[in-house]
Amino acid sequence: MTLILGIESSCDETAAAVVRDGVSVLGQRVASQVDLHARFGGVIPEIASRSHLEAIIPVIEESLDEAGVTLDDVDAIAVTVTPGLVGCLLVGLSVAKGLALAAGKTIVPVNHVHAHIHGALMPWMEERALAGEDSDPPWPLVALVVSGGHTSLYVCESPSEHRLVGRTIDDAAGEAYDKVSAMLGLGYPGGPVIDKLAQDGNPKAHAFPRTRAPGLDFSFSGLKTAVLYKVRGQGAPRGAPLLPGIRREDVAASFQAAVVDVLAARLVTAAEEVDARGLVVCGGVAANSALRARATAEAERLGLPLFLPPMALATDNAVMIAGLGHWLFAEGKTGDLGTDVLARTD
Ligand code: KG4
Ligand code: ZN
Numbered sequence: 001m002t003l004i005l006g007i008e009s010s011c012d013e014t015a016a017a018v019v020r021d022g023v024s025v026l027g028q029r030v031a032s033q034v035d036l037h038a039r040f041g042g043v044i045p046e047i048a049s050r051s052h053l054e055a056i057i058p059v060i061e062e063s064l065d066e067a068g069v070t071l072d073d074v075d076a077i078a079v080t081v082t083p084g085l086v087g088c089l090l091v092g093l094s095v096a097k098g099l100a101l102a103a104g105k106t107i108v109p110v111n112h113v114h115a116h117i118h119g120a121l122m123p124w125m126e127e128r129a130l131a132g133e134d135s136d137p138p139w140p141l142v143a144l145v146v147s148g149g150h151t152s153l154y155v156c157e158s159p160s161e162h163r164l165v166g167r168t169i170d171d172a173a174g175e176a177y178d179k180v181s182a183m184l185g186l187g188y189p190g191g192p193v194i195d196k197l198a199q200d201g202n203p204k205a206h207a208f209p210r211t212r213a214p215g216l217d218f219s220f221s222g223l224k225t226a227v228l229y230k231v232r233g234q235g236a237p238r239g240a241p242l243l244p245g246i247r248r249e250d251v252a253a254s255f256q257a258a259v260v261d262v263l264a265a266r267l268v269t270a271a272e273e274v275d276a277r278g279l280v281v282c283g284g285v286a287a288n289s290a291l292r293a294r295a296t297a298e299a300e301r302l303g304l305p306l307f308l309p310p311m312a313l314a315t316d317n318a319v320m321i322a323g324l325g326h327w328l329f330a331e332g333k334t335g336d337l338g339t340d341v342l343a344r345t346d
Contacts, residue, residue, distance in 0.1 A: 003067075004329065005074045005099075006322025007060065009092035010084025010112045011149065012036075012043045014055035015318035018067035018074065022326030023126035023135070025319050027066030031055040034189060041188045042178065049087035056095050063318070071103045076334070078325020081109040082342035083149070089341035097337055108325040109335040111345060112316075113150055113283075114162050117143040118327075119320030120282040120309040121159075138277035138305065142270045144263060146291070147283035148174035148189070151218045151263075153270050156280070159327035165270055166216025173259055174285045176220040180227050180255050184248050194252045195288050201253030206230055208258040216270055218262060227255050256290050264294045271302060280307045287314040 001021060008015040017028035033051045037043045064070060079096035081089060093109075100107045121137050128135035141156045151173045153166035171179070174191055181190020186197070208226050213219040231251055232240045242248075271279055279302075281295045286309055299306035313319060328334075 002326060002329070003069060003074045004108070004322040004325045005060070005064070005071070005077045006110075006318035006320075006325055007056070007077065007079040007092045007096050008112070008316060008318040008321045009052045009056060009088050010080045011088060011316060012048050013316040014052045014059050015316060015321075016056075016060040016063040017318035017322045018063055018069060019319060019322035019326060021129070022323055023122055023129050026069070027063040028317065028319050029059045029062045029066070030317050031059050038188050041182050043085070045085045045087055048085060049091055052088055052091040056091060060095070060099075071099060071105070074105060076106045076108050076325065076329045078108040078110050078321050078329070080112045080115070080321055081335070081339060082111055083345045084112060084341075084343065086341055086343050089343075093339065093341055097339075101337070106329070107335045107339060108329045108333065109339050110321050110325050110328065112321070113145050113152065113345065115320040115324045116145050116147065116282040116309075117141075117154065117156060117162065117280055118159060118324040119313045119317065120280045120286070120307040122313070122319065122323045123310060124307060137307070140274055140276055141278045141280050141307070142267065142274060142276040143280035143282065144267045145283045146173045146263060146281070146285035148172060148178065150283060151220070153216050153266060155270070155274050155276070159324060160331055160333065165274075166218065166266060168218040168220060169213050170219050170221040171224060173218070173220060173263065174283070176224050176259065177285065179224050180251075183228055183231055184242070184251060186248070189284075191285060191288060194256060195290070197249050198253040198256045198290065201247065201249030201251070203253040203257035205247070205250035206254035208254050210258055210261050210265075212262075216266055218266065220259070223255070223258055227251060256288070260288075260290045260294050263291060264298055267295065268298050268302065271304065276304060278305045278307060282309050282314065284315045287311055
């Protein structure tokens with residue numbers, strides 16, 4: 001049996017988790033800072049790092065308590081080292097190094113984006129492992145990672161092998177949700193609000209652009225600008241009121257339809273190009289109801305299994321960090337006191 005303590009602090013969630021054998025969650029905590037940043041309409045890095053500092057030790061203690069284990073019982077400490085806000089990543093890594101030094105443990109540096117992919121596979125792997133069946137996912141998988149900071153497509157050959165085949169050349173999909181939400185005066189984070197509002201809107205009310213970036217890349221800045229011009233008029237000053245006759249529900253539904261169309265098209269093309277045996281959609285935007293429904297329909301059409309994280313594992317958490325950390329630890333991909341953080345990876 002292997003026990004991994006996972007630590008996550010790359011953005012605005014402080015999280016810890018204890019995972020057994022790479023699949024079973026024994027304890028976990030997420031302290032969200034969303035309320036702290038909401039009034040600024042986005043994450044303020046200095047506030048985020050300070051808040052991680054306050055939350056991280058209690059969050060780790062509570063997850064160990066819930067798991068009914070102590071630090072001595074864990075085999076390794078997996079920690080997010082990239083990508084993310086440097087000041088935030090440093091809090092998690094420094095605590096991981098301190099604990100590792102004090103308790104004589106190994107640290108395992110983890111890539112947050114790769115961990116999102118792994119988090120989507122974990123419930124399936126656990127179910128198979130518990131049933132005594134082969135729990136190795138059907139490689140190669142094509143994975144779409146959509147969050148506030150990333151919109152990337154990967155081809156995955158194993159838990160630890162990820163080849164980037166496409167990414168956004170400007171805004172991330174979640175960022176576009178957050179910006180459109182701000183334009184509509186709906187607050188932060190925008191994804192859940194727009195998702196809800198879109199259910200009462202007409203997705204065909206506005207013909208927003210489906211931008212095709214070269215290859216398998218994405219671009220959302222043209223869509224964002226198109227929404228801005230539609231709701232406030234071309235050249236309107238910042239903070240101008242919505243144009244008369246604009247229904248927020250219709251804008252939300254039409255914007256969401258454009259995002260989902262582009263994401264789904266690229267996912268399908270990538271899957272066909274590499275002859276994928278399964279699809280993964282993960283990251284905060286994987287909580288989106290329209291994207292989940294569309295990905296499910298496309299997977300059925302292609303006859304491929306679709307791995308979607310359960311809602312609780314869609315947004316940032318440490319379960320996915322500990323889960324991927326398990327495989328990296330098994331492969332000897334460990335760190336030491338010289339391990340550093342990296343703001344951007346790809
Ligand atoms: O993965 P995540 O928790 O943090 C990052 O690594 O960025 O993703 C957060 C992003 C935010 O932009 C948020 O608006 C978006 O995920 N999000 C959603 C939904 N729930 C969260 N976007 C669309 N629909 C949702 N239901
Ligand atoms: Zn994330």
